[in-house]
Amino acid sequence: MKEKLEQLEKEINETLGNARTPEQLEEARIKYIGRKGVLTEMLKSIREVSSEERPYVGKKINELKRAVEEKIKTEKKIKLELNDEIKVTDKIAVKIDFSLPGSRYEIGSRHPLSQIIDEICNVFLGFGFRIVEGPEIETEYYNFTALNIPEDHPSRETFHTFFLDLPPQQHKKDKKDHKVLLRSQTSTVQIRIMENEKPPLQVIMPGKVYRPDATDASHSFMFHQVEGLMVDRDIKFSDLKGLLDSFCKEMFGRKTKTRFRPHYFPFTEPSAEVDVSCIICNGKGCRVCGKKGWLEILGAGMVNPKVFEAVGYPPEKWTGFAFGMGVERIAMLKWGINDIRIFFENDLRFLKQF
Numbered sequence: 001m002k003e004k005l006e007q008l009e010k011e012i013n014e015t016l017g018n019a020r021t022p023e024q025l026e027e028a029r030i031k032y033i034g035r036k037g038v039l040t041e042m043l044k045s046i047r048e049v050s051s052e053e054r055p056y057v058g059k060k061i062n063e064l065k066r067a068v069e070e071k072i073k074t075e076k077k078i079k080l081e082l083n084d085e086i087k088v089t090d091k092i093a094v095k096i097d098f099s100l101p102g103s104r105y106e107i108g109s110r111h112p113l114s115q116i117i118d119e120i121c122n123v124f125l126g127f128g129f130r131i132v133e134g135p136e137i138e139t140e141y142y143n144f145t146a147l148n149i150p151e152d153h154p155s156r157e158t159f160h161t162f163f164l165d166l167p168p169q170q171h172k173k174d175k176k177d178h179k180v181l182l183r184s185q186t187s188t189v190q191i192r193i194m195e196n197e198k199p200p201l202q203v204i205m206p207g208k209v210y211r212p213d214a215t216d217a218s219h220s221f222m223f224h225q226v227e228g229l230m231v232d233r234d235i236k237f238s239d240l241k242g243l244l245d246s247f248c249k250e251m252f253g254r255k256t257k258t259r260f261r262p263h264y265f266p267f268t269e270p271s272a273e274v275d276v277s278c279i280i281c282n283g284k285g286c287r288v289c290g291k292k293g294w295l296e297i298l299g300a301g302m303v304n305p306k307v308f309e310a311v312g313y314p315p316e317k318w319t320g321f322a323f324g325m326g327v328e329r330i331a332m333l334k335w336g337i338n339d340i341r342i343f344f345e346n347d348l349r350f351l352k353q354f
């Protein structure tokens, strides 16, 4: 009897192991545990087994019955899940070979520029700034007029290829129609936020900008900036210096030095360009910094009272500073990348390194 049962167990395992279709499973069910199934019949005639063998035989038959039930249940469940999730028909479901290796999904990573933008923003979040974004399609009013670049200013001319064939938009302040273009700077967002909110303000504004530059290793017609703005009472140039110096130390390392060179921007007065000590040679002079020991990374200054007037802040009451930095340039310096074009080529050999 014992041998017979062992033989039967082997047979059941094989039959169930080979059963692929619902029909085969049903066949096996009927054959072994159906009303006239082999195991059912054996249980019925258990009395005929000798009393010594009976406990073992009873136990074994029940085990085998349960194994058959379990197997059928799990197979049905797999099929049900498949039906639920991918709506496969019975025929397709049975064609899936679960023993084949699955298809591998590549794990992506954040683009290096997104990583740098996050890093820059995080430093300023730590200083109490908040992040604001503005539109990439802007009116002349926000891109120029409100930023103290008057209508007849020749620099507007250079952007004529960035104007879009869209209806002009009126601005509530001057009630004039303003043509629409791809913004050339994130400084536009300063105006939008000041028009909508009252001081004090502490915001950073990351985003894409567009320039009529011929593409080469250090120029691109599109790149990213992070703009900053702080408005409050009694803000001084030394506040700006302290903040940007701390930012550069956080971004490039504790030993980094900064220097402010006088410059001109229409929307700030006084204005400066800010350099960091070369992060490659520590200021000694090398190929990257052109033997100067310094690298220019941003523009900054005290908000021009004319800008405050444009947004309706009384200039005698409020003071503030603003700054804008190029993200690609910072990324290139940080990682020693010598061609800006590589950021936009989507070459996985490059992107996978970050």
Ligand code: DAH
Pocket (backbone or CB within 6 Å): 184, 185, 186, 187, 227, 228, 265, 267, 268, 271, 298, 299, 300, 301, 321, 322, 323, 324, 325
């Ligand atoms: N908008 C300037 C540019 O695109 C950068 C800049 C300079 C932004 C000075 C500022 C600033 O907010 O104060 O070149």
